Amino acid sequence: MKKIAVLTSGGDAPGMNAAIRAVVRIADYHGMEVYGVSRGYNGLINGQIEKMTPRSVADIIQRGGTILKTARCEEFKTEEGRAKAVEQIQKYGIEGVIVCGGDGSFRGAQLLSRLGIPTVGLPGTIDNDLAYTEYTLGFDTAVNTAVSAINNIRDTMTSHERVSVVEVMGRRCGDIALYAGIAGGAEVIMVPEIPVSIDYICQRLLAGKERGKLSSIIVLAEGAGHGEEISELVEKGTGLETRPVVLGHVQRGGTPTCRDRILASRMSAHAVKLLSKGVGNRLVGVKGEKIFDMDIDEALAQKRTFSKELYDLAIELAN
Numbered sequence: 380m381k382k383i384a385v386l387t388s389g390g391d392a393p394g395m396n397a398a399i400r401a402v403v404r405i406a407d408y409h410g411m412e413v414y415g416v417s418r419g420y421n422g423l424i425n426g427q428i429e430k431m432t433p434r435s436v437a438d439i440i441q442r443g444g445t446i447l448k449t450a451r452c453e454e455f456k457t458e459e460g461r462a463k464a465v466e467q468i469q470k471y472g473i474e475g476v477i478v479c480g481g482d483g484s485f486r487g488a489q490l491l492s493r494l495g496i497p498t499v500g501l502p503g504t505i506d507n508d509l510a511y512t513e514y515t516l517g518f519d520t521a522v523n524t525a526v527s528a529i530n531n532i533r534d535t536m537t538s539h540e541r542v543s544v545v546e547v548m549g550r551r552c553g554d555i556a557l558y559a560g561i562a563g564g565a566e567v568i569m570v571p572e573i574p575v576s577i578d579y580i581c582q583r584l585l586a587g588k589e590r591g592k593l594s595s596i597i598v599l600a601e602g603a604g605h606g607e608e609i610s611e612l613v614e615k616g617t618g619l620e621t622r623p624v625v626l627g628h629v630q631r632g633g634t635p636t637c638r639d640r641i642l643a644s645r646m647s648a649h650a651v652k653l654l655s656k657g658v659g660n661r662l663v664g665v666k667g668e669k670i671f672d673m674d675i676d677e678a679l680a681q682k683r684t685f686s687k688e689l690y691d692l693a694i695e696l697a698n
């Protein structure tokens with residue numbers, strides 16, 4: 380394969396730019412041409428496609444967001460939309476596509492592959508909610524951003540002897556809450572995978588106060604409740620002054636960590652090599668620090684597992 384395209388799709392994630400840069404530079408190094416598609420699948424449909432060179436990806440490895448822009452595309456879910464995309468791909472002579480995104484973006488990659496366009500997916504989402512891979516691009520950066528916010532919040536909570544409910548992202552997946560909670564020394568972690576009652580949370584906070592804790596942090600995944608609501612219930616149930624903080628999109632921006640940049644570079648190199656050999660319909664992932672690829676249908680059929688071991692560790696650490 381000599382001509383490939385790259386696009387970013389769905390919610391952006393720090394490390395997407397590092398991935399685009401690596402795709403372009405590694406492909407060029409191996410004598411392949413790369414076309415950048417703007418605004419995810421929308422750009423494929425509307426022909427927002429431009430040739431990229433190693434110089435057009437200079438000075439982006441350290442930037443959050445995605446220079447290609449991103450979008451969630453409804454039109455690509457229709458047969459007509461996909462037909463338009465294939466037409467554009469053929470018009471440009473593109474032989475394979477690399478899609479960096481999450482679950483929804485990979486459903487698109489699956490459909491594109493079925494239409495005979497070899498497509499390879501790179502996991503780009505802060506949520507870490509893809510079952511087939513241990514880590515997704517952007518997760519490490521998002522967790523570090525959340526931890527740094529928790530550090531600040533803890534300072535003022537301790538001074539005022541308050542409780543804070545820190546709502547982090549993750550609609551269906553509690554990994555950001557779990558990792559940021561452990562690294563930020565949270566007293567309680569609330570995730571969608573393990574529902575707990577407000578009574579249980581209040582008991583744990585009061586028991587902590589009994590043991591001499593000056594303040595407490597609850598890290599709440601957005602999929603397990605709303606910060607403001609949980610904060611009110613906790614204040615009512617414990618009598619402790621409680622404040623909510625919603626971190627929101629702060630977690631999606633910012634300079635990617637070294638780990639995300641290296642993961643993006645390694646995964647992208649793997650994706651380019653697959654397409655160079657004409658291999659498509661694959662997702663790239665990482666397990667035990669090893670980069671691998673897997674059939675898209677097989678990867679998307681896997682069921683996510685949540686680390687009960689880490690969750691239990693967090694409870695013991697909050698002692």
Ligand code: F6P
Binds near residue numbers: 505
């Ligand atoms: O999928 C990534 C994510 O950041 C989720 O954690 C969050 O729920 C969602 O995207 C927010 O989406 P939007 O930016 O469209 O509001």
